[in-house]
Amino acid sequence: MGIETPGGPGYGGPLSFPNQPHSHPTPPSAGELLTASLGHNFVTTSVNKVVAWGRYNSMWPALFGLACCAIEMMGTGGPKFDMARFGAEVFRASPRQADLMIVAGRVSQKMAPVLRQIYDQMPEPKWVISMGACASCGGMFNNYAIVQGVDKVVPVDVYVPGCPPRPEALLDAVLKLQRKIRAQAVAAPAS
Amino acid sequence: MAPTELEEVRGVIAARLPGAVVGFDGTTPEGALLVQRERLIEVCRLLRDDGALQFKLALFCTAVDWLDREPRFDLVYQLRSLERGTTVRLKVGVPETPGEMPWIPSTTGVWQAMGWLEREVYDLFGIDFRGHPDQRRLMMPVDWEGHPLRKDYISFGEAVKFSDRESFAPDSAVPRGAPD
């Protein structure tokens, strides 16, 4: 085109610099005129995508650290594997203010009704990450005292294996959940 | 605790309460004194109050379920004397009688710390501590049935099958004790 643009030759095209005089073989359309006059100051998207973006980028976990996995969950919130950069740093003690429940640790038979009650107290939308082997399937405790998987009590979105899972694994679970929320927004436009 | 000190303790008890200590259990390096169930409280009071012994700290109380032995249960008490820096272990045999729970007098009156330790044994083994001020379940839910640490309580889990081969499966697939 003869127009030297910064950023390399791969950038831009006929409409990369608005309000620049250039020649068209065909008359410009309304959209092109709009883009030319206003530049790249507008983003178009759908409401679902924006809502989902807001939701998954600010998932607030409810404090539900039970046992050893809770220590690795705290480590994930620590400085090295910072969970705050994904928006999930604010651990709320009250389930009313949380939307993500990371069940971190083994759930005993006595604790199961409490788990269900906390889950019920969380407002919609809510998600559950089952962190660790004990939460996912009872782990190494195949006995009378431990509920063999929290999916017997609450519905689970993402399972994280490990005993305890590395902080990177938990971050991977959070990111997977983010992708899941994004995919659900695209797939279910009515919700 | 060296056997000589255990012999010393046994000697003191034998002098004051003849016949209370019925034997010596040497299966472990520390050794234990076997005490009769009916004389347990007297022995405990002596161990706590005697000027030479002063076992004022109750470390733990636990039980062993020998399923096919008579008496079935062994109650084990471990006591410590902070003044002397020694530890002593007592073992009491508790038989199982049909129609009632196996029982033993509660040592909560002697050492208050035994309160919760005995509650744990009651919960997990089903041994009735007579005279306990507050005997109720400690670890399991209040409406749990059964006493999990007994040898005939089958610890149910899930029969876990990995891909194409059967893995560890407990004997009974039916949960015991869990209320529906």
Place this chain on the structure above:
Amino acid sequence: MIRTPGTSQGAGAEVNREGIPVDISGAAEPGYLEGLTYVGETPEGPLMELNMGPQHPSTHGVLRLVLRVEGEVVRHSDPDVGYLHTGFEKDFERVTYHQGVTWTDRMDYLNPLGNNLGYCLAVEKLLGIEIPPMAQWTRVMLTELTRLNSHLVWLGTHAIDIGAMSVFLYCFREREDILRIFEMYSGQRMMTSYFRIGGLALEPPPNSAARF
């Protein structure tokens, strides 16, 4: 709106603590305010029974306390435990002594190597075996590091309870260095099961002293 002791349902003549009549006809069903029950009077004021349930930021793990408080002062507390009862003892009955080491990691999960050490020492005492000196020294070093780990968690969480969040971050930053050492020795950050009956699980990695 607070239900005072001795009130009846829907009487319409309820009074709050200041003695001002309040209308509870629109309140939820009985039992709604169960967590806030006045159970008695002390000379200084009414006694409230409060459930500090198993899920609470300060209990660090699960502990249920039924408290009787008078204002901010706790007059009586009745702990209710068992929310993390795991059944370790029952599991130990079905595994060998050697396999049991992995269970000990999870008992006090802030101090996994320390639990390993206690268990291994007990079994070695029963067997009457002696450990090679290098294993003993390595055990001591790693146990002390685990103790450091545990105390860092205590300090961090205690600070975050009273509001100082930066201390929590500093402590966990130090923890990461120690966890890297554990990973270097055993391949696992936390539940290492590195001490076994008779010594260690693996030979310490070459040049470990310098990397330490």
